Amino acid sequence: MKHHINFTVNGDDYSLAVDPWRTLNELLREDLNLTGTKLGCGTGDCGACTVMVDGRTVSSCLTLAVSINGKSVTTVEGLAPSGEELHPIQEAFIKTGAIQCGFCTAGMELSALHLLNNNPEPTEKEIRSGLSGNLCRCTGYNQIVEAISVAAEQIRDSEPEKEER
Ligand code: FES
Ligand code: FES
Incomplete structure (x- = not known):
């Protein structure tokens, strides 16, 4: 039923x-x-x-x-609800070459979003820990870690008023 x-x-x-x-x-x-x-x-x-x-x-x-x-x-x-303007995490994945076949990308980006929502300035170790449930068979992970670091910085820079609170 x-x-x-x-x-x-x-x-x-x-x-x-x-x-x-x-x-x-x-x-x-x-x-x-x-x-x-x-x-x-x-x-x-x-x-x-x-x-x-x-x-x-x-x-x-x-x-x-x-x-x-x-x-x-x-x-x-x-x-990217409009289908035109990408989220900073998506932009960073493209910029750093963190996408190859792309099969892992959606899951990686959702894990990255969860990480950055809870920790806007993660260390490399924290990024790797945040991605520990996501496997990538193509990139070797380094570009993905770099992408999330770049995205974190961009998100922080775009929300200066939050940092001042
Ligand atoms: S398809 Fe769900 S964890 Fe692999
Ligand atoms: S880019 Fe191919 S599995 Fe990650």
Whole structure:
């Protein structure tokens, strides 16, 4: 029997009936056509499916769709809602060459967003720790770490009034 759930994704409200076994990853990719979120291992190991739910990162492959009832989901599409102006994290990934095949990128960027929301000035060690749930088979990680450091600096520079408080 399907369950009726209400939730938001990237600020948009949804009200859907979903099967109880359906994952959040399936809901996003197949029902909402938000295919920026990837499906890699399907077992919680690679981080390619990472999204934020109520401000916390989760593996969408291991999260049941029914569990997001009443919650707010952020996917990579929410980083650049206009589709034109990219988020500073995305700009930094491009600038530093942190994207090769791109399969890990959405998950990496959501983990980076969570990290920078909670720690605007992370050390390299803290960045590496923040990415510990995300695997990349292409870049060797150094460019990704650099990208997040560059993004952190840019975000801090663009919000000087916060630093003064
Ligand atoms: S696809 Fe979810 S952690 Fe790999
Ligand atoms: S860029 Fe290919 S897996 Fe990370």
